[in-house]
Amino acid sequence: MAGVKIQAPKGVSEYVPPRSKLFEFVRECLINPARMAGYQLMELPVFEDTELFTRGVGESTDVVSKEMYTFTDRGDRSITLRPEGTAGAMRAVIEHGLDRGQLPVKIWYSGAYFRAERPQAGRYRQFYQVGIEAIGLDDPAIDAEVIAIADAGFKAIGLKKYRLDITSLGDAHSRAAHRVDLLKYIQGLDLDEATVARAALNPLRLFDDKREEMRKAMAAAPLLMDYLSQESREHFEKVTSYLDALGIAYELNPRMVRGLDYYTGTTFEFVHELLGAQSGIGGGGRYDGLMAELGGQELSGIGFGLGVDRALLAAEAEGVLAPEGFLSDLFIIPLGASAMVKVLELAQELRAAAKSVEIAFGDRSLKAAMKAADKSGARYVIVIGEEELNSKSVELKNMNSGVSVSVTIDSLVNAL
Template sequence: MSSSSIFRAPKGIPDYYPPDSAAFTAVRDALTGAARLAGFGHIELPIFEDTALFARGVGESTDVVSKEMYTFDDRGDRSVTLRPEGTAGVMRAVIEHGLDRGALPVKLSYAGPFFRYERPQAGRYRQLQQVGVEAIGVDDPALDAEVIAVADAGFRELGLSGFRLEVTSLGDAECRPRYRQALQEFLFALPLDEETKRRAEINPLRVLDDKRADVRALTADAPLMRDHLCEGCKAHFDQVLGHLEAMGVPFEINPRMVRGLDYYTKTTFEFVHDGLGAQSGIGGGGRYDGLMAQLGGQELSGIGFGIGVDRTMLAMGAEGIAVAGARARCEVFGVPLGDAATREMVVLGRNLRAAGIRVDMAYGGRGLKGAMKAADKSGARFALVLGERDLEQGVVGIKDLSTGEQTPVDLGAAVTEVRDRLG
C-alpha cells in the first residue's frame, strides 16, 4: 500500500494512544473527581441530538450554530447535530426524565468528545474533549462560587498554577435590555464594517469580543455591562465574589468578557492560561437562568462550566508538569521462557489480575534478552522470570526493574509476594 493510500484521522481530530493516553485519562479523572467530591453525579449524554435543541438552546446568532456545527440528515430525514457543547443536552435530559421534579439543585457532571468545525490549530480541535458540570434549580450566589471552586480545585489537583480566573456579570432580563440599547447606540455611531454592523444588530456583546486591533481600538470606550447592572444582579455578583474570597479562590474582574453562547446570564467566568498563546482559555462557564424555560421546561435557573481536557494537558506541558496518576500500562511483566513456562505464566497472570494487579507478558516465544527489553519498555516495576529450571524447582524469579535485583519465590506464594512488594 502506498503512503498516499494510508487512512489517517480526520483533520483536527487528535488520537490519544499509549503512553500519552494514560496522561489524558489521569487529567480527565482529576477534573471529574473534583466534581464528585462536590456531590455531582455522572450523566452520559448522546453524541448527537436534534439540531433544533442547539439552535434554540445555544442561539442561532452564535458562531457555534451558524458556522461550526456538524449537522446532517439521518436516514429518516431528521436533522441531527453532533453535540457542540454539553449544557443544552443536560437540560434536555433533566426535562425529559423529570429530574427537576425532585430535590434541587440537580447536580450533574459529564465528560467526553464535543464537535465544532473550526480551523485546526494548537489547542483548537474539531473533536474536543471536555469535562463539564451543571447545577440546576437554585439561584444562589454560594452555588455559583461552588461551581467555580470545583473547576479551580480540579486544576490545582493537577498541579497547575499559571492560570487565572476571570469573572464578570452579564446581567439578567431586567437590566440587560437597557444595556443592549446603550451599547448598540454606541456601536451604531462607529465606522464599523458591514459584517460587524450586522453583528451589532443581532448580538452587540459579541462586538466587544472582536480580536481585531482596529475594532478593539474603536470600542475601547464602549459602555460596560457591569456599570448597568440592576440592584439584584449587582448584589448577586458581589456575594459571589465574597464567597470566592472566603474560599481563597483568586480571581480578576474582566468587565469586557463575552462568552460564545447566548444563554449566559449573571455570573460568567473563564479560566485563562497565558502559556497557551492565542488559545489561552482552558475552561469557563456561567449562569443560564432562562435556558430551561426556553427548552420547554420549568422556569428554573442553572450554572455550569466546561473544561477542555486537551487544553488542560497543553497548559500542563507549558508548565512542565508531569501528570500525577498517569500509570504505566502494567505493574508486573511476565517473562516466560519456553512453552511449559508460558502455560504457567498465563495462569499466574490471571491470578495476579484477580488480585487487582495490572499484568502484561512477553508473547511470541521471545528469548530472554528480547523479553526483558519489552519488560523495561512496559513501565512495570517487576518482571516475573520463569524458565524450565524454575518450573522444576517450583519457583519464579521476581526481578526489580529499577535495581536489577532478582530473587526466587515459591510459585504458590508469588501473588502474595508481588502484592506485598507493590504495597
C-alpha cells in the same frame, strides 16, 4: 485504491500510547472533584436535533452561525454533532423529569465535541471536554462550588500558570438597561453588514470580536457590570466573597463575553499563560433562562466545560506530568507453554487485587523479553519457567535499582 493509507480527518485530536496515558490522567483529574462533590454521570448522544442548539446556544454565536456540523439524515431530519455540552444536558434533564425531583440536579459528563473551526494548536474540529451542571437553585454558593470544582481539577493536574477571569452578565433587567446604551454606542460605529447583523441579534457579541479594529472600536463601550441591578450585584458580591474564603484567586474582567448566548449572571473563564492565542482551558457560567427556552421549567442553572486537550497542552507546557505516575506494577515473562498458563492465571489474580500487570506475549528469547520489560516502564519484572513453577517462587527484580529478591508466587501481591 487498495493499499493507500487512510488518514484521520484534518483537525481532529487523537491520543495514542504513550501520550494517551497522559490524556487519561488529565481527564480523570478534571472529573474526580465533581464525583467527590456528589455530581453523577450523565451519558449523552453525540448528535442532537439541530433546533436544540439554534434555540439553546444562540443564532448570533459563531458556534451556531459558522461552526456546527449539521446534516440531514435519512428521515429528512436536521441533525447536528454536539458543539458543546450544556444544551444536551438540559434537554435530557427536561425529557427525563430530573428537574421534578430533588434539587439541585447535579450531573457531570465527558466526551467528544465538534466544531468546524480552522485547525491550529489547541483548536480542533473534534475536541474533548469534561462538564458539570448544577440545575434548580439560584444560590451564589453553588456558583462558588462550581468554580472551585474546576479549579480543583486544574490543581490536581499540577497546573499553576493559569488565572481565573470572572464577571457578571446580570439579570434580564440589567441586560435590558445596558442594551439600550450599548446599541446607541454601536450605532455610532462604522461597521460592516455582517457585524451589524450580529449586533442586532446580540450586541454583547461585539465584545468578543477578535479583530484589532473592533477591539479599538469597543474600547469605550458601556460595560454591563456598571448596569447591574442591586439583586445581581449582591449575588455577584456573594460569589466573590465565597471565592475569597476558599482562597481561590480571580481577576474581574468586565469585558469578558463567553461564546454561547445562554449565559447570565456569574460567568467565568480559566486562562493559561503558556498557550498563546488558544489560552482558554475552560469556563462556564449561570444560565437562568435556558431551561424555559428549551421547554422546561423556569429554573436556573450553572455549569462549566473544561478542555481536556488544552489542559493536557498546558500541563506539558508547564512540565508537570511525571511519567513515573503511569507505570505498570509488574511485567511477567513466561518461558514455555506450561508457564503461560500459570502466568495468565497469576496476572488475572494480581489485576483483581488492583495491580497493573503486563505479560510478554509471543515466542521471543529471554533477552528480547527483558528488553520489552525495560521499555514497558514496569516497576518490577519476574520470569516464570519450569524451575519457578516447581519451586513456587520467583526473582522479583526492581527495574530502577536492578536489585532482585526471592519471593513466593503466592506473596507477590504483598511484595508489589
